[in-house]
Amino acid sequence: MKTQSQLLEGLNTDQHRAVVTTEGPLLVLAGAGTGKTRVITIRTAHLMNEGIAPENILLVTFTNKAAREMRERLRKLCGEKAKEVTCGTFHSFCIRLIREHHEKIGLPKSFGICDSSDQLNAIKAQLRELRIAETSVNPRAAQSRISLYKNSMILPEDAFKEAEDDYDIMIARCYEKYQEYLRRSRVVDFDDFLLYTHALLRDNEDVRLQLEKQFKYVMIDEYQDTNTPQYEIIHAIVKNHRNICVVGDDDQSIYGWRGADIQKILGFEKDFPGAGKVYLGTNYRSTQEIIDAANMVIKNNSSRHEKELRSAYGSGESVSILRVEDEIHEASHICGDIRHQVGLKQAHYRDFAILCRTAQQPRAFETELRSANIPYKLIGGQSFFDRKEVRDILSYLRVIDNPADETSFLRIVNTPPRGIGKGTIDKILAKATEEGKGAYAVFKESHDANELATAASKGFSRLSDALRAAYISVQANEDLVATLRKLISDIDYHEEVARCYPDPDTAQVRWAGVDEILNFAENYQRKNGAADLNGFLQEMMLDESDNDDDDSDVVTLMTLHAAKGLEFRNVYLVGLEEGLLPHKRSAIDGNIEEERRLMYVGVTRAQRLLLMTFCTARAKFGKLQACHPSRFLFEMKGKAPPDDWVPASEV
DNA sequence: CAAAACTGCCTTTTT
C-alpha cells in the first residue's frame, strides 16, 4: 500500500483535483490517454487511504477487459485490499444481484442465460408462431429493435403505443411474445440483467437501502456509454449520498446502437446539481503526430464539446498509411512487420495490437499469425461461443440445468443425429404449443405413450438416459468435469466431431473447443470448491474467468469496440475502407459520426507507432470486391488525397 | 421419415 504522497505524486493539477474531490458528485471529462484509468484507480486507493473500507467502493466498467485491467492496476496500487473493492461490468454486477434476490423478481433460483444467438432463434420461433413471414420482418432487425427497446426501457405495451405503422406493430407483437417466451423458458437475456435489476431496486426499498449503505462511493468508467437502465440503477444507489464520480469522453461514445445516451454525460450537472467538473486535456499516451491525426479526424464531428488534446510526450515518428492488395496481403505485411521489429529486439510481441472494425476481420490475421508462428490473443469477438461444438455442449448443460430452456433443447434433440427428424419435432412442437407445455415434457409423454416412430423413440431414449445420468450426478454434487466427460461420451460427441470434420487436423481444432469447456469447468470447480452447474454456466456466459494471462508476451488482435480504454506501443489500424470504417450499415442509419469516433478511438490507442492500412480489394461473401480508402484517411491528411497512395480514379 | 446434397442469404460493433 502506498502512502498518500506517493499516490498523488506525478499527477497534474486537474488529475489531482479529480482524485482528491471525493465527496459529492463529480464529472471528469477525460480525453483519450489523459490518465483516466489512472485517475480512477488512484482515486480508489486515495479513498481507502482516507479510511473508506474497500467494500464500500463500487467501480463499474463496460467491458470485461476494462474491468480486468482496472482490477490489475488496483492490485498493483494497493495489494490484496484491492480484491474487496467491487469492480466489474454493469452486467456482472447486475447478475449477482439478480441471483441473490431472484425470488423478489419472480425468477427461479437457477435461471439460464440467453445469449444473442439464442435470442435470434427465440425471435424466429416467435415470428413463426405469429405467422409473420421472415420476408416481412427480418429476424435480425427484430432482434436489434427489441434489444434497443429494452435498453431504452420501453416495455412491450409502450412499443405498441409508439408504433407508427404495421411493421412497428409486428415488431411489438414479436417483442411481447418474446418476453413471454423468456419467462416460460426461465431464461434471461443480457438486456434483462439491467431491467430486472432496475425493477428490483425500484420495488424493493430494503434492497435499495442495503446497496446504498454498502456502496458509499461509486465510480463509473466510460460514462458516455451509459444507457437508461444503467443510469437508473446507479441513480437509485447514489441518489441520497451523491458520492458518484463519472468519467468519460463524448468523443469516445461508440455504443449508441446499444441505447447509450450521450445526453447522460452532457446532462450530468443537471442531474446532480452542484456537481464538480474536471477536464483532462493533456495526453500522456501518444506522440504529437498521433494526437494530430486524431484531432484532424474528430474535429469533423459536429455534435461534440469543442476541445483539442495536447501531447505531453512530444514529437515522434510520423503516422503511416499503407495500401495493400487484399486482406491476405494486409495480414502478411503486418505479420512481417511485427516479426521484423521483434527480431531486431526493438519490441516485444505484447507491444503490438491489430485493431479492426468487425469481428470477422481477425480471421485472416489469425491464419497468418499462426503460420508465422507469432503468439497472439484474440479478444472478444464471437470466437468461442459461436463455435458449433461449444454451443452444442453448452446446450446440453443448459438443458440439464434447466429443462424448460426450449432453444437449447431443440438444438440438442437431434445433435448428434439420433433418428429424431423434422417430422417428429414439428409434431411435438405443435402439441407443446397446443397444450402449453415444454417440448421436452411433451417429448417424454409421447415417448411413454409409444406415439413416436421407432427410430425417434430409440433416439429419445438414449438422449434422455444421458441427460438423466448427468442430472443425477449434478444433483449429487459429483465432480463436474467427470460428469461432463461422461455426458460427452454418452452422446458419442467425439465420433460426431470426427464425422463432421473428416480432416483430422480440423477435427482436432474443433475438439479444442470442447476441451476448453472442460478447462473452464475445472477452473470453476477449483475456485468455488463446488460443482454448481448453474453458477458455472452463468459465469461462463459472462466471460468472467480470470484465466487470461495478461502479462504474456503476445500480440493482441481485437475489434475497435474491445480496444477502448487500452493502449499499445504499436498499433495497426486495419481495413480502413469505405463500407468497413465507416461501416456500410452506419451510412444507412446516419451514424457516421459514431464511426468517426470509432476511428478516433483506434488512432488514440497508439503510443508511438501507428500504421493504418486499407485494401484495394477484399473478399466479401467469398467474392473479391474492390474497395476505396476510408474518408477518414482523407480527413486526417487534410482533405486533399495524396496521389502517391490513392489512384486518381478512386478519389 | 431421416440423412445427405444443395441453394440462397447474409454480417457492425458487446454484455
Add this chain to the structure above:
DNA sequence: GGCAGTTTTG
C-alpha cells in the same frame, strides 16, 4: 465462406 433452410435421395 459458412450456415440455415430447402430439396433430393436412401
